[in-house]
Amino acid sequence: MNRLGVSSYSLVVSVAAILAFLLLSTGAQASVITAQGLEAPVADAGDDITIVVGDTIRFDGTGSIDDVGITNYTWNFTYEDEMQLLYGSAPEFEFLTVGTYEVTLRVTDADGHNDTDILAVVVEGNFLMKYWPFLLLGALVAVVIFQLFRSSRRKEFVSPKLVARYGVLTALTAAVTMATFVPFAPTKGYFNLGDSIVFFSALTFAWRAGGICGGFGSAAADILLGSGYFAPLTLLAKGSEGVVCGFLGRIRGGHRYAVVLGIVAGGACMVLSYFVGELLLLNVGWGAALAEAAGNTLQVAVGGTIGALLAFSVKKAYPALASE
């Protein structure tokens, strides 16, 4: 009984000793791992980069080293006055603003040690990319001026009939733009029927009259009403509306379908020109540009209907036109 008791005692002790050894050895092993992880990682953000504006940059932090492995890459820089944080060993970012950016890479390993490296990103402006809407408008204006000067060498005058007609139609477009308003539409608060005179001129007197009275008449209305900054855009939008409608609307002597085609195509030119111009040139943002496009579409639909009605009924009311 006693002998059994001793032996069971020694058994307990030896089991305890084995357990203690096992525990100790594991502990030792654990302390060895901790000793390895004491080394901090070494961050490497890669070489400095120079790109042109609008390019997407791919950062590369894979050159960073650590003995147990990096668990977190954080890229940090100020872009357009805001703190930017990117995560991952190779994140991407699109730089749309010219400037020199100091990008800080912070790598963290499994044990919370970290290291930083700084990378300079130089974003250079690409003239064409940044200013192409201006260049496009500039080119169009240059073509118009070139045409004006080319025609200015012509040694004959515009006939008095045409001077009077274009002048009067331009004035009429501007006047109708101002004097007729239909208080409706969610965006404009009101909208005008100026388009109806543009369509009328284009359908009755062909594309040149449509372009001149549409473009210059509406632009003049803009300037006289105090929205001069809109005038170049209006010149393009309403001018193209008149020219396109004058071309297409008079196919086969102004056939019904041609008139509809001309008004739809001309109206599309106007809505699109305003939309693209407001978005790219005036930078009004998607919200305002879309709201304006919706209002313009409505205006063209109503203006086109009335313009077609005018083209038919004025021919009846003023027979002198029929001889044109």
Add this chain to the structure above:
Amino acid sequence: MVMFIDLYTEANTFLHRLDPRVKIVAVLLLSVLAFLMTNLYSLLLLLSFIFLLLFLSRAKWSKTYFALKFVLRLMLLIVVLWPFFDRTGTPILLDFGPVQITEPAIWRGVTSALRVGCLASVWYILMFTTSQRDLVLALVRFGLRFDYGLTIAVSLRFFPTFVSTIDSITDAQKARGLVFAQGGLLERSKKYVAVLVPAVVSALRMADSLSLALQSRAYGARFDRTYLRQLKMQAKDYVALVVVVTLLVLPMIAKYVYSVPI
């Protein structure tokens, strides 16, 4: 509601006395400057400069408001709608799933609206201080053909005439029982056909008699015609031109040579 106001206000300030060509160039250069600026504060500075000039040109506030009315609507639209379509930036103020409003987006909207305000109000300097006759003369002196200039002058001359013609036709149709303030959008617009047909016919009659008047006054007899009023650049015009060019060039140098964000 709508009645014609000639923005030009008769006065005798230095802006009125300035050569119209200098004023046209100044408006264009200041517009370019507004496009260059991306900073909220520089745009505010430019706007206050423009309003200082307007104040100096003794612009009537009722006219300024009349002209600004159309611009204010667009500016309001930009400020309100911009943040819904621009979701970049870090301090997020509001987050409703697809709608996410951030603080920098709001400021970008305000900046863009201010730029539109600058671009609009800079024209008032020209329009408030230059008569239409001088504007056409300046364009002709810039190299526009005289007959094109005449077309512009004709349209400017007849613009107020047609506005009042349309008004009186509208009144006449109202007296015959046409009610404009009733019905839906299309119905209301269709009622204007009854105004527009007589207006167009009277305009075309006007064009016919005008062309006879032009012929009877020997229009187109000589290419080298002379003018009653001559534009001549004086010392003060050159000074103003230099000042305006400097106003554009200095910020341009700051922005593109020294990379100062303006």
